[in-house]
Amino acid sequence: MKTISASIDIDAPATAVWEVLSDLSGYPAWNPFIREAAGTLTVGEKLTLRMFPADDRPMTFTPRVLAATPGEELRWVGHLVLPRIFDGEHSFVLSAAPEGGTRVVQSEVFRGVLVPFTGKLIEGTRGDFERLNEALKKRVEQQD
DSSP states (O other), X not given: OEEEEEEEEESSOHHHHHHHHTOGGGHHHHOSSEEEEEEOOSTTOBEEEXXXXXTSOOEEEOOEEEXXXXXXXXXXXXXXXXXXXXXXXXXXXXXXXXXXXXXXXXXXXXXXXXXXXXXXXXXXXXXHHHHHHHHHHHHHHHHO
């Protein structure tokens, strides 16, 4: 198992952050990492996400929604080929920031037999999370 995360404080309430984060159809306008997203944020539903890592080729995943609690958490799990080969549980957790506004912690827990062989790929993803977080902050704070 391997976990990566990136956090950012946004000068806006959690409801405003959630509004942008949960609007999948709006991702192409602001999201540099997940540029295409479709589906319904309902537990158990499948999403279609097209990710554009900075150092690699675009990839399409169809993760299943595990949590979609407005203003609090968005979480999904995806698999490469089959479960337990290379699984990624991705989450965005929103909480009150110490100085006001909202802290967003984006993280992913990687599991499966291929995880020990994908260290460079996994570590490279942290930069993509940081790019997404910065773009989310900019988008939310411009709207607020």
